[in-house]
Amino acid sequence: SPGGRLPLEVAARAVGLSGSRLSHLFTGETGMTYRRYSLWLRAHDAMRRLLEGAPITQAALDSGFSDHAHLTRTMRSLFGQPPSYITG
Numbered sequence: 001s002p003g004g005r006l007p008l009e010v011a012a013r014a015v016g017l018s019g020s021r022l023s024h025l026f027t028g029e030t031g032m033t034y035r036r037y038s039l040w041l042r043a044h045d046a047m048r049r050l051l052e053g054a055p056i057t058q059a060a061l062d063s064g065f066s067d068h069a070h071l072t073r074t075m076r077s078l079f080g081q082p083p084s085y086i087t088g
Contacts, residue, residue, distance in 0.1 A: 005042075005064055008034050043078050046071055050086045059083070 011034070012022040026034045042064045049059035060071035060083075072082045 005038060039074060040078060043071070043074050046075070046083065047086055050083055056083045056087065 008023060009019045012019045015022065017025070023034055026037070030037060032040070046059045046063035046065065049062055050056065054062070056071065057068045060066075060068050063071070065071040065074065068083075075081060075083050
């Protein structure tokens with residue numbers, strides 16, 4: 001859900017599983033936690049927006065981050081580079 005969040009419990013109900021069972025299956029199948037994957041998707045959405053010319057703060061907010069700093073911390077953690085690396 002780019003720009004938003006799909007809580008684990010909501011996703012679990014949608015597929016008829018408990019949150020803990022979906023979490024276990026998700027990690028087993030993908031090698032990452034549901035939360036980390038959700039964060040990764042939002043970071044990729046922000047990168048797409050940056051490549052389309054959005055200012056960093058706007059890309060952050062539109063992708064579900066609380067602010068520019070939150071996006072910067074997340075991108076450094078996930079990709080080793082800040083958003084400014086993409087924007088040049």
